[in-house]
Amino acid sequence: MAEFIDLVLLAMLAIVALRIIFLKDLFAVVMLFSIYSFLSALIFVSLDAVDVAFTEASVGAGISTVLMLVTLVLTGRKEKENTHSSLLPLVVVLVTGAALIYGTLDMPPFGNADNPVHEHVAPRYIEESPKEVGLPNMVTSVLASYRGFDTLGETAVVFAAAIGVLALLGVRRRETEDSEEVKQAKAEADFTAHHVLRVIAKLIIPLVILFALYVQFHGDFGPGGGFQAGVIAAAAFILYALVFGLQLCYEVVSPKFLQIMAALGVLLYASVGVVSMMRGANFLDYNVLASDPIAGQHYGIIIIELGVGITVFAVMLSIFYAFASQVGRPNAK
Amino acid sequence: MNFIIDHYNYWVVVFLMMAGFYIVISANNLVKKIVGLNIFQTSVFMLYITMGKVSEGTAPILVEGVTEYSNPLPHVLILTAIVVGVATTAVGLSLIVRIKRAYGTVEENEFENKDDAI
Numbered sequence: 001m002a003e004f005i006d007l008v009l010l011a012m013l014a015i016v017a018l019r020i021i022f023l024k025d026l027f028a029v030v031m032l033f034s035i036y037s038f039l040s041a042l043i044f045v046s047l048d049a050v051d052v053a054f055t056e057a058s059v060g061a062g063i064s065t066v067l068m069l070v071t072l073v074l075t076g077r078k079e080k081e082n083t084h085s086s087l088l089p090l091v092v093v094l095v096t097g098a099a100l101i102y103g104t105l106d107m108p109p110f111g112n113a114d115n116p117v118h119e120h121v122a123p124r125y126i127e128e129s130p131k132e133v134g135l136p137n138m139v140t141s142v143l144a145s146y147r148g149f150d151t152l153g154e155t156a157v158v159f160a161a162a163i164g165v166l167a168l169l170g171v172r173r174r175e176t177e178d179s180e181e182v183k184q185a186k187a188e189a190d191f192t193a194h195h196v197l198r199v200i201a202k203l204i205i206p207l208v209i210l211f212a213l214y215v216q217f218h219g220d221f222g223p224g225g226g227f228q229a230g231v232i233a234a235a236a237f238i239l240y241a242l243v244f245g246l247q248l249c250y251e252v253v254s255p256k257f258l259q260i261m262a263a264l265g266v267l268l269y270a271s272v273g274v275v276s277m278m279r280g281a282n283f284l285d286y287n288v289l290a291s292d293p294i295a296g297q298h299y300g301i302i303i304i305e306l307g308v309g310i311t312v313f314a315v316m317l318s319i320f321y322a323f324a325s326q327v328g329r330p331n332a333k
Numbered sequence: 334m335n336f337i338i339d340h341y342n343y344w345v346v347v348f349l350m351m352a353g354f355y356i357v358i359s360a361n362n363l364v365k366k367i368v369g370l371n372i373f374q375t376s377v378f379m380l381y382i383t384m385g386k387v388s389e390g391t392a393p394i395l396v397e398g399v400t401e402y403s404n405p406l407p408h409v410l411i412l413t414a415i416v417v418g419v420a421t422t423a424v425g426l427s428l429i430v431r432i433k434r435a436y437g438t439v440e441e442n443e444f445e446n447k448d449d450a451i
Contacts, residue, residue, distance in 0.1 A: 003338070010345040017352035017372055026364055033368045040375050048392045048403040049382045052411050056375070059419045064371060071364055071426045075433045079362040083442045089359035097351040101344060109339035111388035113401070118387065122404045126393070136395040138405040139412070147409060154413045161420030168427040222394060227416055312416070319423045326430060 002046060009043045024079045026072055034065040050223040051139045054215075058231040063316055066238060070323040134294040135220045135301070143225070144301040148284045151304070152269055155311050159266050162259075162315040169322040171255040194243075201243040208236035216309045217302070226305040230312025238320050246324050255321050258314040265311025269304045276300075342383045349376035363429045363439040367422060374418045381407040 016036045023029050037060030044053035108115040125142055133141040143151055212233035219225030241249035273284040280288060286300025287293040353376060356369025385407035393405035429439055436444040 007341070010342065014345055014348055014352075017349050020368065020372065021352060021356055026362065029365055029368055033371060036372060037375060040379060043379060044382055047382050047386045048390060049385070049408045049411070050392045050394070052378070052382060052408050052415070055412055055415050056378070059415055060371070060375065064419055064422055067423055067426050068364060068368065071429055074430050075364060075439045079360070079365055080440045080443070082359070082361040084359070084361075086359050089355055092358065093351045093355045096354065097347055100347045100350070104340055104343040104347060107340065107343055107384075109335075110342050110383060111386050113387050113389065115384070117384050117407075118404055122406050125405060126402050130395055138393040138395065138402070139408045142405055142409045143412060150409075150413060154416055157417050158420050161423050164424040165427045168424070168431055223392075227412065319427075322427065323430070 006043065006046050009039055009046065013039050013043070025077065026079055027069075027077050029079075030065060030068045030072060033068070034061045037061040037064065051137075051225065051228075054223050054228045055231075058228050058235070062235055063231055063320075066320065067323060070320070070327070073327055074323075132293075133297045133301070135298070137220055137222060137224075139223075140219050140225055140301065140305075141297075144304055145286060145297055148273075148286075148300075148304065151308065152266075152273070152284070155266050155269055155308050158312055158315050159262055162262050162318050165319045165322050166259070169326055171318070171321045172325040173250065173255070197243050201239055205236050205240055208239070209233055212236065212313075216305065219305055220298075220301065226308030227312050230309045230314075231316055233309075233313045234316035234320070237317055241320070241324065246321070250321075253317065255318060258318045258321070261314035262311050262318060265307045265309070265314065268307035268310065272300055272303050272307070343380065346376050346380045346383065349373075349379070352376075361441050363432065363441065364426070367425050367429070370425075371418065371422060374414070378411045378414060381411050 013036060016032050016039065020029050020032050020036070023032070038057060041053040041057035041061065044050075044056060125146065126138060129135070129138050129141045129146070133145050135141045212229045215224040215232060216226060216229035219229070237249060237253055240252065272286075272289075276285045276288055277283050284300075286297045289296035289299045350373055353369045353371075353373030357366050357373065360366045360369060385404035387401060387403045390401040390403040391399055393402045393408065432444070433439050436447055438444050
């Protein structure tokens with residue numbers, strides 16, 4: 001049964017990817033991409049990768065789609081005809097595909113427990129992580145404790161993306177730059193007259209924030225963690241900005257505050273490592289954070305996940321502000 | 334027949350990778366290229382997660398009475414990769430917005446010879 005579900009989902013993915021190639025309406029392309037991302041999240045669940053599915057659904061079908069849609073508002077909805085011949089790309093793709101399939105012929109059978117990838121390191125983590133770190137979720141214990149350095153780098157990458165987007169676009173705050181037609185269009189564009197949306201949004205947004213907090217702190221015991229929580233919390237505020245207007249959202253969560261929060265999250269993460277060093281151990285060695293190593297691991301993991309969640313939330317919302325505030329800019333269209 | 338069942342996942346992943354690759358190299362519109370890039374990325378993630386799956390295993394969260402778990406290490410790697418992917422997508426899309434502002438178009442065949450626009 002599980003194999004059958006797998007088969008069907010993969011076939012659906014292939015159909016979606018094929019359809020995206022030939023569509024010229026970019027809005028449909030972005031929506032199909034969101035469906036593609038959601039289907040991959042389902043496949044990840046059937047392949048036992050629950051944390052990955054969570055992240056893929058929230059990040060791919062959530063944030064990526066929103067950003068692409070805002071970009072489409074700024075750049076136009078239809079793709080023009082391609083004047084280049086598509087023969088050379090097709091040949092390149094077929095040759096590469098043939099080479100890759102030739103490569104997969106030597107791969108070990110799918111799902112076999114004796115595959116080389118399951119030897120040495122993985123069994124050691126599966127056996128030892130409950131004793132050394134004490135968390136049920138092995139992915140969190142590897143991500144936050146054993147490979148904590150990588151996750152610090154990942155948080156820094158997310159922060160660097162915020163810096164990049166803010167440097168390229170910036171958050172426009174001044175309404176006086178908008179001409180009269182743009183102000184008119186903006187007033188019609190926000191959903192203030194749609195009562196159903198406003199009521200539902202007011203009901204849903206606190207629940208989404210609560211869910212984000214749950215995912216943040218429950219990431220040790222089930223799927224979840226800082227990244228997913230940050231993205232879900234950002235999604236709540238993006239919904240608020242879409243329904244109630246961007247200016248009102250600036251007053252709730254100001255861009256300046258987000259920029260400070262983004263930096264604070266990375267600082268919090270790195271300072272846990274520095275505290276470990278001040279107590280005489282290596283950078284990001286959580287065993288010395290409390291009198292008992294397991295308690296130290298728990299403290300370390302919860303604080304760094306908080307740092308990650310704060311940074312990801314601030315970065316995702318800042319990036320949305322940067323894109324959304326470009327709409328209506330005089331020479332953007 | 335067994336061989337096909339054992340390798341079906343990998344072949345579909347290769348097909349998805351090539352579909353994304355084709356969109357990246359042949360699409361005219363820059364936003365569609367970014368969509369193709371994301372399709373490529375997601376299919377690569379699927380390859381890694383497929384390799385980490387153990388047939389009789391379950392999700393790598395410790396539960397009473399379960400001894401077989403799927404490999405948690407590819408999951409950790411792909412978690413990082415997904416987040417880095419959305420970071421690069423965001424920067425790529427903001428570059429597209431700036432290109433639109435500088436050249437007036439995001440269709441490749443319209444701006445590829447306009448290097449003196451800015």
